Amino acid sequence: MTSMPMQPWFSDAKLGIFLHYGIYAVDGVPESWAFYGGRVPHDQYMKQLDGFTASQYDPGAWADLFARAGAKYAVLTARHHDGVALWDTAHGDLNVVRRTPAGRDLVAPYAEALRARGLKVGLYYSHSDWNHPDYASVVHPEPPNEDVRTNRFVAPKDGVEDPDAWARYLAYRNGQVGELVDRFRPDLLWFDGEWERSEEQWGMRELSEQILAGNPETVLNARMLSYGDYATPEQGVPLTPPDGPWELCLTVNDSWGYQGQDQNHKSVRQLVRYFTETIAMGGNLLLDVGPREDGTITAEQTERLEGLGSWIARHSDAVYGTVAGLPAGHHYGPSTVSADRRTVYLICFDTPRESLSLRGLRNKVERVSVVGTGTELAHRVIGGLGAVPGVVWIDAPEAGDVDEYATVLAVELDGELDLYRGAGRD
Structure with missing residues (x-):
């Protein structure tokens, strides 16, 4: 080098x-x-x-x-x-x-x-x-x-x-x-x-x-x-x-x-x-x-x-000023993370139906919105036990918020991204 x-x-x-x-x-x-x-x-x-x-x-x-x-x-x-x-x-x-x-x-x-x-x-x-x-x-x-x-x-x-x-x-x-x-x-x-x-x-x-x-x-x-x-x-x-x-x-x-x-x-x-x-x-x-x-x-x-x-x-917010995203398995698709590591951008190639899931997230989610339109999406956490976080479920965007090529959701966190990578409860 x-x-x-x-x-x-x-x-x-x-x-x-x-x-x-x-x-x-x-x-x-x-x-x-x-x-x-x-x-x-x-x-x-x-x-x-x-x-x-x-x-x-x-x-x-x-x-x-x-x-x-x-x-x-x-x-x-x-x-x-x-x-x-x-x-x-x-x-x-x-x-x-x-x-x-x-x-x-x-x-x-x-x-x-x-x-x-x-x-x-x-x-x-x-x-x-x-x-x-x-x-x-x-x-x-x-x-x-x-x-x-x-x-x-x-x-x-x-x-x-x-x-x-x-x-x-x-x-x-x-x-x-x-x-x-x-x-x-x-x-x-x-x-x-x-x-x-x-x-x-x-x-x-x-x-x-x-x-x-x-x-x-x-x-x-x-x-x-x-x-x-x-x-x-x-x-x-x-x-x-x-x-x-x-x-x-x-x-x-x-x-x-x-x-x-x-x-x-x-x-x-x-x-x-x-x-x-x-x-x-x-x-x-x-x-x-x-x-x-x-x-x-x-x-x-x-x-x-x-x-x-x-x-x-x-979708420039999800492109410039970002770093590599989540490891495979947390989200079914590519993702990027803001340079301050407080926002995760989830990229969806197919039209989301009903809801999307984000797994292994220790952070509290402050807000989820559609990049490009700003529409806010409801979200909730289901499950979780002790050190093992539950799954964040995000409501699918309406048709008017779905991009022709790839829809991007901005997931704003309460702090720097913190992922659980364990095998669950013994």
Whole structure:
């Protein structure tokens, strides 16, 4: 872990937007992986440089959308595994400024637009570069999979290592990361590709020291290995939350970058579920969209971000300024707890019928109300014996107080949350 404490803004953010934007949007193929796995020939993949225009790129419109979605930060793919940088890097010439019709730096206006709207700036950068001539020059000492051992974009030909080439590659990578830190001052650096080399081969300690010397407040993800600040599970809510801060990376459809044929979009209701289940376990949701090559975000993805944002806006008290909620079994659904631990927010995906129960609560309940409408609900305690508390039964809200996606009840307590976790009377 880094020596700096975790930046408090991160755990308070709850929602970030991930943007996989690059030349892969021209043909709508899987970002970098399309040529790595042989789905398309390498030269065909690289011909997409000629079609990348960013002709309607409007990071101000992006930032407005992210703010409407309720996000507090965003992460843009400054350079994916294909090595194509979205800024005018002095390290190599494979970038959209010199090699595509876009012809300009796309990172600076993105950072400026986010900051103008009070959003934190995140940049994604892959340690690996499957196009760099010096990359496939050393062997991972314990390859995690066969691809790392044999793929021609990763492994040296015939297994013959070239330490000098690897040193040149690290200088290139460190130079590009240095540019990102110095020019754009990102609040967060989101690394990837770490599985292809060992921590020692990557020089993670030196890279971490370089970044934090440039900006000591930079948040680093776990793909800096032991120098990362937070964990990054992908595509599925973990059943047991990772230790410490974490973030669930989730696509709106099935693809990270723009793939026009992929219409398997998650519904707003599903996104509300993913989001609330994640924050109830103390994590953030990093929700991914794939802009088209011209820089526009599709109507389907825009509608879903706005739908999630509308739900968050109606229930902001249960989202921002909260911490992880009750352990499983106390309430049938996710929950969050206010930072002062005096209010529990119960999230109900289905329309409550007759009553809801809250079990194992030692506190006295002062008031229960529906978040968003303020309607107060009657409640009573039934049962209990000695140290074992009874069950708090809450009257179900009327139809007019039921939210389309998830109804939230605020349970105000007489003091800090105090839960009974025992096995009942012997």
